Amino acid sequence: xxxxxxxxxxxxxxxxxxxxxxxxxxxxxxxxxxxxxxxxxxxxxxxxxxxxxxxxxxxxxxxxxxxxxxxxxxxxxxxxxxxxxxxxxxxxxxxxxxxxxxxxxxxxxxxxxxxxxxxxxxxxxxxxxxxxxxxxxxxxxxxxxxxxxxxxxxxxxxxxxxxxxxxxxxxxxxxxxxxxxxxxxxxxxxxxxxxxxxxxxxxxxxxxxxxxxxxxxxxxxxxxxxxxxxxxxxxxxxxxxxxxxxxxxxxxxxxxxxxxxxxxxxxxxxxxxxxxxxxxxxxxxxxxxxxxxxxxxxxxxxxxxxxxxxxxxxxxxxxxxxxxxxxxxxxxxxxxxxxxxxxxxxxxxxxxxxxxxxxxxxxxxxxxxxxxxxxxxxxxxxxxxxxxxxxxxxxxxxxxxxxxxxxxxxxxxxxxxxxxxxxxxxxxxxxxxxxxxxxxxxxxxxxxxxxxxxxxxxxxxxxxxxxxxxxxxx
Amino acid sequence: xxxxxxxxxxxxxxxxxxxxxxxxxxxxxxxxxxxxxxxxxxxxxxxxxxxxxxxxxxxxxxxxxxxxxxxxxxxxxxxxxxxxxxxxxxxxxxxxxxxxxxxxxxxxxxxxxxxxxxxxxxxxxxxxxxxxxxxxxxxxxxxxxxxxxxxxxxxxxxxxxxxxxxxxxxxxxxxxxxxxxxxxxxxxxxxxxxxxxxxxxxxxxxxxxxxxxxxxxxxxxxxxxxxxxxxxxxxxxxxxxxxxxxxxxxxxxxxxxxxxxxxxxxxxxxxxxxxxxxxxxxxxxxxxxxxxxxxxxxxxxxxxxxxxxxxxxxxxxxxxxxxxxxxxxxxxxxxxxxxxxxxxxxxxxxxxxxxxxxxxxxxxxxxxxxxxxxxxxxxxxxxxxxxxxxxxxxxxxxxxxxxxxxxxxxxxxxxxxxxxxxxxxxxxxxxxxxxxxxxxxxxxxxxxxxxxxxxxx
Numbered sequence: 001x002x003x004x005x006x007x008x009x010x011x012x013x014x015x016x017x018x019x020x021x022x023x024x025x026x027x028x029x030x031x032x033x034x035x036x037x038x039x040x041x042x043x044x045x046x047x048x049x050x051x052x053x054x055x056x057x058x059x060x061x062x063x064x065x066x067x068x069x070x071x072x073x074x075x076x077x078x079x080x081x082x083x084x085x086x087x088x089x090x091x092x093x094x095x096x097x098x099x100x101x102x103x104x105x106x107x108x109x110x111x112x113x114x115x116x117x118x119x120x121x122x123x124x125x126x127x128x129x130x131x132x133x134x135x136x137x138x139x140x141x142x143x144x145x146x147x148x149x150x151x152x153x154x155x156x157x158x159x160x161x162x163x164x165x166x167x168x169x170x171x172x173x174x175x176x177x178x179x180x181x182x183x184x185x186x187x188x189x190x191x192x193x194x195x196x197x198x199x200x201x202x203x204x205x206x207x208x209x210x211x212x213x214x215x216x217x218x219x220x221x222x223x224x225x226x227x228x229x230x231x232x233x234x235x236x237x238x239x240x241x242x243x244x245x246x247x248x249x250x251x252x253x254x255x256x257x258x259x260x261x262x263x264x265x266x267x268x269x270x271x272x273x274x275x276x277x278x279x280x281x282x283x284x285x286x287x288x289x290x291x292x293x294x295x296x297x298x299x300x301x302x303x304x305x306x307x308x309x310x311x312x313x314x315x316x317x318x319x320x321x322x323x324x325x326x327x328x329x330x331x332x333x334x335x336x337x338x339x340x341x342x343x344x345x346x347x348x349x350x351x352x353x354x355x356x357x358x359x360x361x362x363x364x365x366x367x368x369x370x371x372x373x374x375x376x377x378x379x380x381x382x383x384x385x386x387x388x389x390x391x392x393x394x395x396x397x398x399x400x401x402x403x404x405x406x407x408x409x410x411x412x413x414x415x416x417x418x419x420x421x422x423x424x425x426x427x428x429x430x431x432x433x434x435x436x437x438x439x440x441x442x443x444x445x446x447x448x449x450x451x452x453x454x455x456x457x458x459x460x461x462x463x464x465x466x467x468x469x470x471x472x473x474x
Numbered sequence: 475x476x477x478x479x480x481x482x483x484x485x486x487x488x489x490x491x492x493x494x495x496x497x498x499x500x501x502x503x504x505x506x507x508x509x510x511x512x513x514x515x516x517x518x519x520x521x522x523x524x525x526x527x528x529x530x531x532x533x534x535x536x537x538x539x540x541x542x543x544x545x546x547x548x549x550x551x552x553x554x555x556x557x558x559x560x561x562x563x564x565x566x567x568x569x570x571x572x573x574x575x576x577x578x579x580x581x582x583x584x585x586x587x588x589x590x591x592x593x594x595x596x597x598x599x600x601x602x603x604x605x606x607x608x609x610x611x612x613x614x615x616x617x618x619x620x621x622x623x624x625x626x627x628x629x630x631x632x633x634x635x636x637x638x639x640x641x642x643x644x645x646x647x648x649x650x651x652x653x654x655x656x657x658x659x660x661x662x663x664x665x666x667x668x669x670x671x672x673x674x675x676x677x678x679x680x681x682x683x684x685x686x687x688x689x690x691x692x693x694x695x696x697x698x699x700x701x702x703x704x705x706x707x708x709x710x711x712x713x714x715x716x717x718x719x720x721x722x723x724x725x726x727x728x729x730x731x732x733x734x735x736x737x738x739x740x741x742x743x744x745x746x747x748x749x750x751x752x753x754x755x756x757x758x759x760x761x762x763x764x765x766x767x768x769x770x771x772x773x774x775x776x777x778x779x780x781x782x783x784x785x786x787x788x789x790x791x792x793x794x795x796x797x798x799x800x801x802x803x804x805x806x807x808x809x810x811x812x813x814x815x816x817x818x819x820x821x822x823x824x825x826x827x828x829x830x831x832x833x834x835x836x837x838x839x840x841x842x843x844x845x846x847x848x849x850x851x852x853x854x855x856x857x858x859x860x861x862x863x864x865x866x867x868x869x870x871x872x873x874x875x876x877x878x879x880x881x882x883x884x885x886x887x888x889x890x891x892x893x894x895x896x897x898x899x900x901x902x903x904x905x906x907x908x909x910x911x912x913x914x915x916x917x918x919x920x921x922x923x924x925x926x927x928x929x930x931x
Contacts, residue, residue: 024917026554026561026895103722106792106800111722412900412909414555415609416654426657445557460558463606465654472657472712473719 034078035457037240038193041081043140044068045183045230046198046244049443050143051165052085054429054436057098057115058145058165060088065437068141068196070444070462075194078459086135086169092120096130096165099430101423103473109314110423112430124160131160132168139169142186144179148202149226149381150218152179180226184233195234195241196447198399200227200385201249204377208249209433211310212370213280213362220380227388235392242450243389245382245400249374251407253422254432255308255366256299262309262317263298271295274320274353277344277362278369284345285356291367293360306368311422311432313364320353327352331363395454397447411442413464418442426469437467498743498769498822498852499597499616499862501571506543506885506926510873511831512845514761516749517690519680521928522575525590525624528692528749529636530678532626533586538579543885543926544572549918551599551863555606556899556913562605569598573926577624584629590622590638595699595742597861607912609654611860612662618669618699618742619644622676637677645669645699647740649861653708655811656727658720660710663810665736665777667704672697688751696744696771704736706779706810716791725788725800730812732805734781741771757835765829769822769852777816782807819908821857825850831871843873843887851893856902863916865896875928885926893918 044050044066051058052066063069063085072083088095097119099112125131144166147157155178156162158170170177177185186192203223206215234241249255266274278291299305309317316327325341325348332340341348350357366374382400389396403420405411406427410419419425422432427439435443441464448459505523508515515527519534522541551564571593579586600613621643626636646668653661678692708731712720749763786805792798808814831845847869858864873887893916900913 023550023563024552024919026552026915026917030558032558103719104726105722106798108726412904414606414654414912415910426655448557458558461555462557463555463559465606465609466604468659469657472723474658474712 030458032077032460033458035455037455037457039075039078039080041190041192042072042075042083042194043186043190043192044143044196046143047147047202048145048434050198051145053145054434055098056431057096059095059098060093063087065440065467067440067444070441071447074459078457083140085141086139088120092118092133094118095120101430101470101472130164132164135169136171146202147179148218149200149223150203152226152230154178180229183230187233187236191237192239195239197234198244200246200381204374205249208366208374209254211363211365217373217377223381224384227384231388231392242395242397242447243385244397245385246378247399247403248378250308250371251403251420252433253428254311257311257422258309258314259298260301263295263300266295274360275356276360276365278367279362282343290356290359308366310364321351323349324352327361395450397450402446416465423470430470436469438464438469441467498864499595501593501596503545503571505541505573506873506887506924509887509889510843510871511761511833512829512847512871514749514763514829514831516692516747516763517688518751518761522577522588525575525588525622525638526592528678528680528690529624529626529638529676530634531680531690532577532588532624532636533628533634534680537930538577539928539930541575541928543924544570545922545924546570548921551918554915562602565600567598567600584627586626588624590624593619607860608652610911611651613650614861615648617646618642632682634680637675640674640676640697642669642672642697642699647701658710658712662709664707665704667701669699669701686753690749693746694744697742699740699742701738706733706736729786729805730809732782732786732807732809733779734783737778743771744768760832763829765827768824770824772820772822774820775818779810779814780808818910821854822852823854825852839877841875845871856898856906857908858896858898859911863918865894867891867893881930883928885928887924889922891920
């Protein structure tokens with residue numbers, strides 16, 4: 001019998017090879033197409049998210065995995081052209097520097113370390129005011145980390161006193177060109193046929209990540225006026241595009257990571273509550289800027305409780321009940337510390353977080369009142385963005401709805417679970433605010449869905465699971 | 475030729491089939507005469523393959539003899555993600571389902587005894603490197619070999635009955651996938667095990683009221699392919715050596731992968747069939763079978779993990795209270811991905827297959843055959859898994875037999891099976907709670923050529 005198989009197998013194999021050349025074909029289901037849009041020249045306008053910022057820095061790998069770069073790569077299948085980014089060189093690949101994950105403590109807490117080698121700093125740069133190696137070639141990606149919608153017509157925003165990321169790409173001949181001016185100039189020179197616009201996150205984020213203790217929320221009227229200006233500039237040549245809404249920042253790991261553990265520790269030690277500063281107004285213990293926070297009012301993993309603790313508070317919360325000035329030194333410049341403590345009536349010899357004399361800094365807590373302010377601003381801005389997109393017949397990617405769903409339910413991509421959790425969730429980088437490359441790939445895919453729906457195109461998406469989450473020590 | 479030698483030969487030949495020959499992971503290749511006629515034969519008494527199709531028909535097969543056949547299956551599976559992107563072709567695999575039948579009995583007696591060895595279920599698929607569904611499956615190899623002693627008795631010249639003891643003699647499963655959820659790329663898990671011997675039965679009746687008409691019914695019981703002590707192999711976890719860069723990360727990840735063993739059960743479902751045979755002339759035989767397969771037995775694919783590979787065990791490092799201190803840890807045994815059980819929904823439904831075939835005796839020596847099949851898929855919308863990229867199938871078949879001498883002849887058959895294009899969306903997966911698989915479109919062809927010999931004595 002063995003010889004029977006031995007003799008027939010080659011004959012069968014030969015037959016099968018000839019038959020096997022007939023293959024099922026799926027390349028045309030669906031066939032990639034541009035639909036009613038023209039993707040030949042694409043320009044991206046936005047902030048850190050558009051630049052590819054992550055791990056609290058802008059560096060080459062993040063730039064290469066920016067959602068506009070991923071999107072531009074996919075648009076090539078439907079007539080898209082080259083997409084120039086202000087990339088850091090390989091020799092300066094670490095750009096602004098960033099955080100990397102060194103490992104975990106015995107207790108399981110992450111240990112992050114700053115990467116400070118091979119940065120793109122130029123002469124005159126200081127820690128407080130960095131200056132980056134200039135990049136003055138034309139770029140399609142106008143993402144500027146830190147920019148707010150309210151900043152777009154601020155002269156000098158691209159000067160050495162302004163935003164170092166904008167200064168980096170601002171031509172030497174026009175140091176006082178505004179961001180809006182740069183957008184207009186880019187539209188005039190590159191003649192984009194397609195754009196993405198995602199500004200406005202920092203108009204709430206700066207206030208929120210400072211726990212309401214610094215920065216400010218952009219007035220809705222300013223936001224609306226500037227939205228019109230930037231969209232009018234982008235559509236001046238008849239380009240089609242996508243407008244993106246602003247996600248609710250209270251769902252990001254920056255606000256959801258620390259509180260649950262802190263609440264559990266307080267509960268385990270039968271501590272009924274803590275004392276904190278609220279808002280930004282100076283004043284002593286009797287001025288009304290102190291806030292009693294009950295332990296049960298700290299939001300836990302299940303969503304019960306209201307008060308959110310920032311990721312930046314993590315190193316200092318274990319000092320609760322001890323006399324310490326460390327929390328204050330972490331965000332107040334040394335030279336200003338004395339006057340700051342006096343202005344807020346703080347005595348660092350008192351028990352931290354347990355007394356009105358040494359409360360938990362406002363910068364560490366986004367409390368319920370501040371959350372309402374953030375929510376109201378976000379809603380107002382998103383209403384403006386949606387209306388502006390509709391008015392100009394542009395596609396809208398509602399990132400707010402999308403990220404709310406991710407925060408609630410996670411996101412399964414090709415059988416891989418992703419969540420909005422810090423480090424383990426794959427989507428958010430080590431700063432707890434900005435996405436990982438996988439997060440950006442997911443954003444690019446969602447943007448493609450919005451584009452396809454609006455313009456009848458069939459732009460292929462990417463396999464987001466091929467993009468990394470947080471990089472672990474190898 | 476002993477049963478043991480047969481099994482060895484079968485095992486050596488990879489007695490599996492691609493996810494292909496019939497619905498789900500069934501392989502419905504009774505023998506080349508039947509294969510060429512679209513797999514009909516429940517209402518016929520073609521040859522000794524009646525033991526598979528309808529043991530009641532064996533007593534109506536006049537001659538004693540041996541039938542031996544082998545097939546090669548060439549599956550061409552293509553996948554394209556819901557997102558678009560490149561088409562992913564299955565890496566070509568060839569499998570060789572086979573069958574062997576021998577019958578014995580007194581000449582012109584009422585009894586016939588027989589022995590059958592065949593491969594009624596299997597699947598072998600190797601997906602393209604880096605394909606979108608790699609977190610669900612990168613490759614599968616499922617094999618089964620059944621041995622079936624059979625008895626058949628002709629109560630009258632018109633009516634015969636028969637039954638067989640179906641023994642799952644050899645079976646194995648090998649599943650591999652990427653652990654894409656880990657921050658360490660390249661981590662994989664492999665489950666490998668052998669099935670334990672299981673028993674079932676089949677039985678049937680053939681009624682032949684005239685020379686021109688015969689009717690048969692048959693039933694085959696479910697047999698569970700059960701792996702009790704399979705091995706779990708996880709590769710690519712972070713280095714857990716104290717002092718290595720990934721040591722502290724390994725303490726978070728590795729204790730979730732302590733299992734060394736698994737247990738699982740895959741039902742090879744029961745089926746019942748009714749067949750009609752028409753013999754309008756001496757030369758022409760027509761068969762029509764309807765086969766009902768009780769796939770609803772396949773509710774879920776469940777793996778229970780056990781054993782301990784020591785991945786969770788850590789000695790103390792450093793001194794308590796000092797930086798760099800890590801306490802000793804004793805791992806929880808039996809975990810994969812932090813769970814001691816993995817359940818993946820299948821929720822198959824019962825299905826029908828319709829088989830139609832005919833043979834024509836061109837000369838005394840040459841018989842030609844043709845047939846067609848419509849085979850419903852047990853897999854509901856949104857439940858398609860990479861290990862069975864299933865949909866309704868249509869097949870066209872052809873075959874021939876050539877009798878070299880009165881006693882000895884050769885048989886050949888060829889089946890072309892198209893698994894109809896099947897698309898499932900991420901929304902369907904979310905709605906069904908089946909997001910452990912991948913959204914996209916599958917399209918598959920299968921070619922099944924085969925040759926065999928028969929010898930009557």
